[in-house]
Amino acid sequence: MTDTISTALKTGQMFINFGPQHPSTHGVLRIALTVEGEVVVKADPDVGYLHRGMEKLFEARTYSQALILTDRLDYVSAMSNNLAYCLAVERLAGIQAPLRAQYLRVLTAELNRIASHLVFFGTFSVDMGAFTPFLYAFREREMILDLFEMLCGGRLLYSYIRVGGVNADLPAGWTEKCREFITFFKPRLKDYDTLLSFNPIFRDRTVNVGRISASQAISWGLSGPNLRASGPDYDVRKAEPYCVYDKLDFKVPVAQAGDCWNRYYCRMLEMGQSVEIALQCLDALAAADLVPGEIMAKGVPKMLKPPAGAAYAHIEASRGDLGFYAVADGSLNPYRMHVRGPSFLNVAILQEILTGCKIADVVAVLGSLDIVLGEVDR
């Protein structure tokens, strides 16, 4: 414990370890806080508790085997990880997935975005002391996980999006159940607004807390709702559309204030937009011109050997701009596969943001950044 005395008020500085185990359910993260009274003077996030050496593991596996590993990066929204990886490898190998597969990819990615933001909503409200929204969020999430289980057999980790397409087509009755879910879910967003978003106590704890200016956000490499809540209108789905996002009509919520509440509310609005995208995908899949069953590109070999070269592909995952930098050397295994994890950069900004905050605000700021340690540590 470090003890420095400031002469003016005879106060001492105290060293507190926030983590690596703490009840705010974000995983194993340690923030070494130096506090003076109630105010944080220095914050030093310490990551690496979940480091599994994934980038080294990628090099020891074939491209299909490496796909399984990508699920475990951001384990809350596994479809997005698969999608980014497959886009990178497809760029390397020059494969183009068929249109139906692309719609399926977008549909599952957006449903996964809803599921991931529901986890954020639930855990953020528990951090703030309201326990009920957590259970409501997970009730909705159960329905999405049931849909995914019907589709590919997995509830949390899917490996559904494969290089060249997707693994399986929609089973009979899936579209009806998906529409049922959407009909159930849409009014719930209004419920959440009444319950939590505009609750004065909640706003009291999150408005004007943890402000990130636009230039700070851009310089520190934030992405996703963390960046958009501070002002810059950057969404990979609009800036560099991948799959069929250029054919879909949706809005991207952008705010100006850059505080915890705006980051939270951007995610709530994004859930509503994901629902719209999902409906458009369902309509497109039901249309006659997409041949059912055409879910995998033709001629993708079982043992994929992309020609030597490098590729970078990035998508708008639930947490931000998830990118894969893949280097192939003509063999079965990737030569180098680097994951640009959005949560890794989102945690880095804590060094600057937390100074000047109160201890109780640390929980609010950390929760509003919505990190998953699997992506931070890889």
Next chain:
Amino acid sequence: MTTETIQPLSEPVFNHANGRLLMPDNRYWPSRKWESPWSLPAYRSGAAVLAGLLSGAAAAAWLVGELGPRVTPLYYAAGHYALSLGVPAFLIKIVWTVIKAALLLAVPLVNALFAVWWERKISAHIQSRLGPMYVGRFQGCLQTVADGIKLFLKEDIVPDSADRLVHLLAPVVVVIPAIMVFAPVPFGRELIFADLDIGTVYVFAVGGVSVMGVIMAGWASGNKFSLLGGLRAAAQLVSYELPRTFAVIPVVMLAGTLNISAIAGFQAGYWGGLLPRWFIFYPVVGQVAFIVFLIASVAETNRVPFDIPEAESELVAGFNTEYSGMKFALFFLSEFAYVLLSCLLMAAFFFGGGEPPLPLLGFLPSWAWFLAKTLTLMFCFLWFRWTFPRFRVDRLMDFNWKFLLPVSLLNIAAAGVLIWFIS
């Protein structure tokens, strides 16, 4: 254990088109049927059971009748019988006091038994789940008994760096006032342990002693986080006592007495034969006083949204982290005892405790009405806990000193104006 057999899930359907399993149809999924809960048979039967229970309870209460007026004749009859047997008079008084003390002790215990179960059921149903279901035949009603037995059997851990004597005494200092404070509180007409003329002052004074126990608990745990938590809790408790007391002063001014049962009795009668003369219906003064008292009571009992001292998801641990087993159970017990106390006080001060809301509902005895009002208010306490997020510590204090206290002081002035207006 339930006696009904557990139904196996139906066989999942295998979709031969793509080799995947379809979801079995009997799995619970909210669907179009969710639009109205009345379409679910379980909901209808649950509502019927609840209606049956309530009407059964009302009928039983009506049959039992008023309890209060029967106590004094019973005491005199037993006293005369004992005197005739040659027992000295002072011994009769002592035995009677001991009997009353034992019943007084039973109040928070029985309350804990019921309130904990009720809180778990309410929290569960608000969160769209079921809560305790197995222990005890009906909806897990004996769950608290099982939890009490478990806490009783737990190992009592005292940290090494703790001050053993203070660690032992802290729960005692918290719990004893929590039991004593029920003495002047009426449970019905003439159903009161000690009819003190300074009942209001007694209640608030004795309740304040528990704060000492909280500080002792924070200190005795031997780690700086518990100490900080204990000091914060004490600061919160002491600060919120002020608006709480000031909110009751208009009631005392209007009733002209500090005796709680007299205040409750003052509210008998109806305006225009229809609106009960409850203090909450007094224009502005009554409503403001009630709301201030309600908020301050929620803060006094460390319930959400004011539960920073107990919050687990905050950085600083609460003052009762180092307590296990029976000592922890005593802290828990005292929290629910104070919740019950606040509800009883609100029922007595603002809702005319014991008086029926409409003249034609007078067939139910006063203790039944008292109980009904108390339970409704307790439901509000439990409801708040599972709806609201938590205040930040400095905002909590701001709220008290910059809002509640000035409002309660202005309310006293308004009460003076009202009294001048009435007379």
Next chain:
Amino acid sequence: MPAEEIFKNLQASFPGLARSGAQVKEYPAWDVPAGSLRAVCDRLRAKFSFDYLDMVTAVDWPASAVPGTTPPPHPSAGRDIFELVYVVSALSTGVRLCLRCEVPRASPSIHSLYGIYMAADWQEREIYDLFGIHFEGHPNLKKILTPETQQGHPLRKDYAHVPDCYD
């Protein structure tokens, strides 16, 4: 301003800048000499509003990957270098570039981009931790992902694991 014009503009001041032989699909990739990387990035940010650093990563190209085998058929293979890849973008215009630098494997060192892009802070620490490339001017170049007991730099191709307390 499209990437080609920026390239011509920069090549005037930095003659070492060249279009990269090794493509990075699907972005324009330029080779930047390691010494002038910081100046190039400074110019990109100041003049062409490339304010967003997407990614910094490194690839290990040892002289021979595994003793006794031929290096893989990649243009950079067998050259005994670390290849550093920077992806920078201008959010307002949407242009995205890849900058490639090469540092010798024997004494890998390059100037840090800390101060120009704060996103480089932790990414460079990660590269230092996993590859051993030293970033000059970085105020806090410490290990970030691997545990304190870790010896060596795991992502190097010639990394031999020393059994430690976790094995």
